[in-house]
Amino acid sequence: MSKLSNRGSRWIPVFGVLLFITFVFSLKLGAISITWSEIQTSLSKWLTDGDLNLTERIFFQIRLPRALAGVLVGASLAVAGVLMQALFRNPIVEPGLIGTSSGAAFGASLYFVLGAVIKVHFGEWTLPLAACFGGTISTVCVFLLAQNRSTGKSSIVTLLLVGLAINALFLSGVGFLSYLARDPQARSITFWNLGTLSGANWVSVSIIGAVTIVCTFVAMRYAKQLNALMMGEEEAVLLGVNLKRLQIIIIAINVLLVAVSTAFMGIISFVGLVVPHLLRLMNGSDNRFLIIGSALAGGILLSLADLVSRLLLAPAELPIGIVTSLVGVPVFITLLRKRQYFF
Amino acid sequence: MLEAKNITVTAGSKKLLDDVSAQFAPGKLNLIIGPNGAGKSTLMKVLSKQNTRYEGEVHYQSSNIRTLSDLQMAKVRAVLSQNIDLAFPLEVWEVVMMGRYPHFTGSPRLIDEQACEEAMKFFEVEDMAERNYLTLSGGERQRVHFARVLTQLWYPAEGQLRYLLLDEPLTFLDIHYQFQFMHKVTDLLEKKDIVVVGVVHDLNLAARFGDEIFLLKGGQLIASGPKEHVLTEDNISDAFHLTPIIYRGQGKSGLQLIFE
Numbered sequence: 001m002s003k004l005s006n007r008g009s010r011w012i013p014v015f016g017v018l019l020f021i022t023f024v025f026s027l028k029l030g031a032i033s034i035t036w037s038e039i040q041t042s043l044s045k046w047l048t049d050g051d052l053n054l055t056e057r058i059f060f061q062i063r064l065p066r067a068l069a070g071v072l073v074g075a076s077l078a079v080a081g082v083l084m085q086a087l088f089r090n091p092i093v094e095p096g097l098i099g100t101s102s103g104a105a106f107g108a109s110l111y112f113v114l115g116a117v118i119k120v121h122f123g124e125w126t127l128p129l130a131a132c133f134g135g136t137i138s139t140v141c142v143f144l145l146a147q148n149r150s151t152g153k154s155s156i157v158t159l160l161l162v163g164l165a166i167n168a169l170f171l172s173g174v175g176f177l178s179y180l181a182r183d184p185q186a187r188s189i190t191f192w193n194l195g196t197l198s199g200a201n202w203v204s205v206s207i208i209g210a211v212t213i214v215c216t217f218v219a220m221r222y223a224k225q226l227n228a229l230m231m232g233e234e235e236a237v238l239l240g241v242n243l244k245r246l247q248i249i250i251i252a253i254n255v256l257l258v259a260v261s262t263a264f265m266g267i268i269s270f271v272g273l274v275v276p277h278l279l280r281l282m283n284g285s286d287n288r289f290l291i292i293g294s295a296l297a298g299g300i301l302l303s304l305a306d307l308v309s310r311l312l313l314a315p316a317e318l319p320i321g322i323v324t325s326l327v328g329v330p331v332f333i334t335l336l337r338k339r340q341y342f343f
Numbered sequence: 344m345l346e347a348k349n350i351t352v353t354a355g356s357k358k359l360l361d362d363v364s365a366q367f368a369p370g371k372l373n374l375i376i377g378p379n380g381a382g383k384s385t386l387m388k389v390l391s392k393q394n395t396r397y398e399g400e401v402h403y404q405s406s407n408i409r410t411l412s413d414l415q416m417a418k419v420r421a422v423l424s425q426n427i428d429l430a431f432p433l434e435v436w437e438v439v440m441m442g443r444y445p446h447f448t449g450s451p452r453l454i455d456e457q458a459c460e461e462a463m464k465f466f467e468v469e470d471m472a473e474r475n476y477l478t479l480s481g482g483e484r485q486r487v488h489f490a491r492v493l494t495q496l497w498y499p500a501e502g503q504l505r506y507l508l509l510d511e512p513l514t515f516l517d518i519h520y521q522f523q524f525m526h527k528v529t530d531l532l533e534k535k536d537i538v539v540v541g542v543v544h545d546l547n548l549a550a551r552f553g554d555e556i557f558l559l560k561g562g563q564l565i566a567s568g569p570k571e572h573v574l575t576e577d578n579i580s581d582a583f584h585l586t587p588i589i590y591r592g593q594g595k596s597g598l599q600l601i602f603e
Contacts, residue, residue, distance in 0.1 A: 231441070238393065238420075240417030242412075285431035
């Protein structure tokens with residue numbers, strides 16, 4: 001009977017340990033190195049409400065949220081990649097490639113420019129909601145435009161071309177809004193295009209954390225149905241899947257994951273492509289494994305990328321999107337050249 | 344009993360099925376034959392509820408299938424489709440396990456794993472259980488899907504019949520596996536609670552293994568009943584515009600069609 005149990009589960013603890021190790025390095029290293037004892041004292045002072053010195057403040061208000069952001073944003077983008085690939089039935093789809101991220105960036109920059117004018121406010125959630133709005137529009141556009149009307153399937157060529165067009169459209173929208181913007185964060189087009197975790201604070205981290213955790217658990221509930229979808233929409237229905245409902249829920253989770261990360265950290269491409277691809281090489285395509293595995297491995301990968309981005313030119317910083325693209329583009333091209341993915 | 348009552352399917356101005364009524368009994372091998380474009384696959388899609396845009400009614404025993412949810416259907420009805428494209432790397436047993444998806448939530452139970460193992464043994468694919476599906480040949484993939492479809496109906500459904508619909512199941516198989524598959528289906532029919540309906544192209548396979556034959560032509564059911572009554576010179580030449588010579592001998596392979 002053990003023959004049929006999923007061997008993927010043995011990877012999960014390994015990923016867990018690796019994630020913890022990367023997280024610790026991510027706490028300690030940076031423009032200023034932080035020692036174990038400083039970490040210890042700042043944590044104990046936080047518990048007792050003591051006064052923090054400069055290094056401890058750096059640890060507590062900059063380093064710790066940033067390390068958490070690396071883990072959480074990596075997790076959410078990687079899980080979003082898995083969900084998108086399952087939904088589009090194509091292993092080379094990725095939030096950055098098909099417009100979700102740029103749509104979200106557009107929504108977020110719209111908020112930065114118009115938010116003050118129209119005075120719509122939902123507190124700290126206004127920015128992520130605006131990003132969700134943009135992300136939903138772009139994703140639904142691509143989903144509908146790339147679908148073959150008779151077979152209901154998205155060919156990869158159409159998908160990438162439509163994604164390209166939608167990406168260009170929303171990014172030029174972001175560019176336009178950046179010219180108009182007064183807010184310094186929104187004004188930086190580099191921020192939106194290449195992403196950075198340097199703006200992480202406790203507010204953004206807690207919002208991203210809540211969304212990532214909830215969405216990952218909800219996604220797990222649909223892993224089985226997403227597996228069935230790998231055989232095609234008709235086959236999935238024959239296995240009892242309520243297709244329309246599944247599509248709506250998965251797009252919603254997906255947009256939420258990507259939009260919230262993008263709203264605070266900008267567009268970080270290729271995480272959602274590289275991580276699931278590596279996991280598929282290890283243990284096949286069972287979505288139950290891919291979702292949990294991607295959440296952990298995505299955290300590892302983005303934490304590492306963030307370490308590179310802040311150490312390579314220290315004390316200056318490299319936008320994290322440059323690092324992820326350097327890793328991601330070769331993987332993407334390799335995938336595209338594999339014959340079995342042409343369909 | 345699987346019953347189709349006055350099924351009409353229209354596409355534009357063309358009638359793909361024109362007032363077709365048929366009854367498919369459990370414990371018998373019901374085979375649908377007919378020339379290309381006769382509406383065989385259309386009828387299968389109506390019977391399986393993959394197509395709901397039809398006039399008329401389909402009943403699984405006393406229930407009209409329009410009143411059943413996709414999940415309720417999936418628990419009692421399995422369909423072997425013509426071509427399934429699966430482009431993701433999965434191990435063979437993972438594909439077979441998909442057949443159990445309608446029956447469990449969360450992780451597979453022991454009986455789901457048992458159904459998988461037994462179905463894989465039944466179709467002799469258990470040696471491939473841990474191979475990557477993408478590395479299999481067309482015929483091997485087909486046998487894996489047989490196993491998957493059968494696991495879906497592996498255990499009797501309480502108080503209900505099970506419905507196995509086969510849409511041209513023999514496409515990728517060589518003659519050895521064609522016969523093997525038809526023998527396995529015949530073995531299944533010993534369980535009296537399974538309704539099997541299949542589409543086949545090879546008339547001699549229909550003559551050899553079928554019990555009840557349904558002959559479609561141009562969207563109409565022009566003959567149905569026991570094979571001896573349907574597979575006649577007149578019916579075949581009417582449908583296919585080719586007149587066969589029919590040999591009627593003794594035993595299982597007693598009915599054979601030869602085309603000159």
